[in-house]
Amino acid sequence: MGAPSWTDSQVGTMRRAALWLVQVIGEGNVFTKAQLREAFPDVAQIDRRMRDLRDFGWRIDTNREDLSLEAFEQRFVKMGEPVWEPGKTAKKPGAALTAVQRRELLTRDGHMCRSCGIAPGQTYAGTFEAAQLDIARREVRLPNGTTETQLVIECNRCRVGGRELTANLVDVLDRINRLPSFERGILAGWIEKGSRDFSELELVWAAFRTLPADSRGQVRAALS
Structure with a gap:
């Protein structure tokens, strides 16, 4: 039919x-x-x-x-579920979020995109486009081998880019276990603070990567 x-x-x-x-x-x-x-x-x-x-x-x-x-x-x-077919319109648990739940999620994630750190209304670098925050549903692979949908706050750019991605909690935990103890302590501090401070060396490296090829050559010459 x-x-x-x-x-x-x-x-x-x-x-x-x-x-x-x-x-x-x-x-x-x-x-x-x-x-x-x-x-x-x-x-x-x-x-x-x-x-x-x-x-x-x-x-x-x-x-x-x-x-x-x-x-x-x-x-x-x-297209998603063929909702015109019998039995296809039973809503999945947690599919719709209330206004209160949305506010709680925004507060939990610090009112910023958890992927790039941008705040609502802040403009993307080099543009006049202001960021908007929304709730993304992200598939997460768990240590027990199952996959579940978890909610995260992301900006409109990151939400589109990560729509088809599956976050791998197993990989993150494995990589943490391979870290030396002092690096685990640094990571724990970043997580507790909710952000990380970049050293001057890291900031210079990031700025260097944005330079055109001719300018990068001048930097190499200066270092030699």
């Missing part, structure tokens, strides 16, 4: 939105808010119903995730 038509009013709004994406827009293509509202003129909260699809694995990017999009555009990246 094939999927119903997105125009079938008996299907339900969220299911119709999913079908509209599949049958009209197509994966990888861009659509506008105006197109969505024109397709569902009698549905007051069609934007919210479409956002609900993300709880079922649908990936629909805005300009927060895809910097090539305009504010009024979205991209249908990937």
